[in-house]
Amino acid sequence: MSVRLPIQRDTVAPVRYTGPERRSRDRRQAPIVEVRPTYARIDAGALVNNLQTVQRAVGLRCRVLAVVKADGYGHGAIEAARTFVDAGAWGCAVSLVEEGVELRQADILAPVLVLGGVHPGSEDVIVHRSLTPVVWAREHLQLLAAAVRRSGAPPLPIHLKIDTGMSRLGALPGQLPELVDWLEGEDGQHLRLEGVMTHFACADEADDSTSPRQLEAFTGSLAALASRGFHPPIRHVCNSAGLVRLPHAHFDMVRPGIALYGAGSSPEVELPGLQMAMSVHSRILGIRELPAGARVSYGHRRELTRPSRLGIVPVGYADGYPRRMSGKAQVLVRGHRCDVVGNITMDVSMVDVTDLPDAREGERVTLLGAQGRDRISLYELAGWADVIPYEIACGISKRVPRR
Numbered sequence: 001m002s003v004r005l006p007i008q009r010d011t012v013a014p015v016r017y018t019g020p021e022r023r024s025r026d027r028r029q030a031p032i033v034e035v036r037p038t039y040a041r042i043d044a045g046a047l048v049n050n051l052q053t054v055q056r057a058v059g060l061r062c063r064v065l066a067v068v069k070a071d072g073y074g075h076g077a078i079e080a081a082r083t084f085v086d087a088g089a090w091g092c093a094v095s096l097v098e099e100g101v102e103l104r105q106a107d108i109l110a111p112v113l114v115l116g117g118v119h120p121g122s123e124d125v126i127v128h129r130s131l132t133p134v135v136w137a138r139e140h141l142q143l144l145a146a147a148v149r150r151s152g153a154p155p156l157p158i159h160l161k162i163d164t165g166m167s168r169l170g171a172l173p174g175q176l177p178e179l180v181d182w183l184e185g186e187d188g189q190h191l192r193l194e195g196v197m198t199h200f201a202c203a204d205e206a207d208d209s210t211s212p213r214q215l216e217a218f219t220g221s222l223a224a225l226a227s228r229g230f231h232p233p234i235r236h237v238c239n240s241a242g243l244v245r246l247p248h249a250h251f252d253m254v255r256p257g258i259a260l261y262g263a264g265s266s267p268e269v270e271l272p273g274l275q276m277a278m279s280v281h282s283r284i285l286g287i288r289e290l291p292a293g294a295r296v297s298y299g300h301r302r303e304l305t306r307p308s309r310l311g312i313v314p315v316g317y318a319d320g321y322p323r324r325m326s327g328k329a330q331v332l333v334r335g336h337r338c339d340v341v342g343n344i345t346m347d348v349s350m351v352d353v354t355d356l357p358d359a360r361e362g363e364r365v366t367l368l369g370a371q372g373r374d375r376i377s378l379y380e381l382a383g384w385a386d387v388i389p390y391e392i393a394c395g396i397s398k399r400v401p402r403r
């Protein structure tokens with residue numbers, strides 16, 4: 001008969017830790033550990049330059065609403081928002097109420113537009129945090145007015161979105177009379193129509209016949225509002241591509257996102273003078289010397305055709321370095337381009353440093369941005385992955401610290 005012993009639970013004795021922890025810049029957050037050599041560098045000077053470049057392009061009388069949704073396109077929403085507001089942006093735009101609250105918690109006091117609409121249950125937070133909701137449905141207005149009434153707050157500024165052809169968010173022009181009727185009613189007094197907006201569907205297309213038609217519908221809607229006595233002071237339409245391509249559509253404010261981070265949706269619609277704010281770097285963990293004929297990484301898709309030296313780099317698709325770039329991507333080592341060899345794995349990629357006999361362990365590897373005289377652009381990475389530049393920037397994962 002066997003005797004059942006109680007399961008021995010292993011425990012770890014606490015050790016006084018003196019390792020490479022550092023306090024995050026936000027003191028309310030726990031200390032963070034950064035030992036992995038992979039990180040994204042965010043150049044605040046480039047963010048300032050880009051805001052100023054946009055401001056010059058649109059003129060000083062036009063406001064700039066800095067779009068910092070999706071964690072500032074992967075650059076860190078709080079730092080980006082602070083930088084843009086300090087550099088003269090009128091305010092910031094986010095997609096979600098949660099993202100707006102994050103900015104308020106970081107003591108950013110500028111106007112914060114919430115682009116994604118008013119979800120039931122979010123109205124009290126919107127009022128409490130003084131967020132500026134983008135609205136397009138009667139339900140939005142009802143929810144918000146009730147929340148303002150409950151809180152006793154002054155009328156809440158709102159921006160009305162009109163769907164002129166994107167077929168996504170916004171009221172169709174035909175729905176405006178109903179909304180205006182509501183705003184003229186008793187509950188409408190709790191809201192203040194500060195802005196009207198629409199969004200381009202094709203401003204970055206080479207052959208864009210859509211934007212002029214959207215603009216026509218927008219000015220038609222403005223006239224309809226004016227005929228009912230509504231003259232919202234902030235009319236805004238242009239995203240980054242729009243502000244480059246359609247200078248007559250700047251109105252009172254522009255809403256750039258990607259331009260502020262230093263790119264365009266494609267090189268053709270990039271505003272001249274921008275600087276890429278994000279670069280991504282790592283280091284070679286170790287060097288592997290392999291004979292011709294050796295096969296590399298999962299699936300053994302790649303066979304070496306010559307005796308090779310492979311640098312092992314701790315970056316993978318879990319960091320937002322897309323696996324589908326395998327066999328196409330390049331990185332910079334000692335200012336030279338090196339091919340990524342074999343499949344990119346979750347945490348590690350292999351790069352061919354055979355032509356750099358001096359490359360050794362600890363060597364700096366640049367995956368995005370400049371090193372020496374060469375640079376890997378966001379467009380190049382996007383091309384290798386067959387995605388748009390936005391997806392690369394937003395996709396650099398939380399696991400990669402921003403410095």
Ligand SMILES: *Cc1c(COP(=O)(O)O)cnc(C)c1O
Nearest residue numbers: 067115199239240255256257258
């Ligand atoms: C994301 C977004 C923008 C910014 O677009 P970019 O192409 O990055 O300049 C502007 N307006 C709205 C409504 C958006 O959702």
